[in-house]
Amino acid sequence: MSKIHQIQIQITVFETENELSKEDLFLLHEARKATERAYAPYSEFSVGAAIQLQNGEVVLGSNQENAAYPSGLCAERTAIFSASVQFPNEIIETIAIAAKPKEAIDFIAISPCGSCRQVMSEYENKQEKSIRVIMEGESKSIYILSSIADLLPLKFTKESLKL
Ligand code: THU
DSSP: OOOOOOOOOOOEEESSGGGSOHHHHHHHHHHHHHHTTOBOTTTOEEEEEEEEETTSOEEEEEOBOOSSGGGOBOHHHHHHHHHHHHSTTOOEEEEEEEEEETTOSSOBOOOOOHHHHHHHHHHHHHHTSOOEEEEEOGGGOEEEESOGGGGOTTOOOGGGGOO
16 A cells, blocks of 8 residues: 655745844855856856855855866855865854856845755765755745755665665
């Protein structure tokens, strides 16, 4: 007999950025600033990520594209790999993500791609502590998730490799 499992995730939606805490608003602004460091001549879609570490440091990332398209990398992975190199084993508290296409005057809704979810999930599992996610939602709203796991149900982890 088959059963249906429902998976629920929780997203806190803020109508405007003014409702965010001072710390979250700062990190979102850092992610927006990081879009200016994108190298996105092919898609003209600039993405920025800002990671808040427990030691107080903020590590930025932006998408870095390449003429050989798949060789490029998303902002989230650029940021999280950079954090892992510069501050190995430091706890990642929050990642904020922002995106700005070339023609848009303002920032738009953004949600991390599947590969970035997988990579962020790896570090969340490694540190055994949830990583919060702040991202731009629709109509100037802001979405906050309390864990990467919420973005990746039925995730593949190192446990999956155990035979
Ligand atoms: N991109 C990111 O950097 N992060 C995302 O979450 C989605 C997509 C980048 C990859 C590529 O450089 C451009 O946006 C268009 O897909």
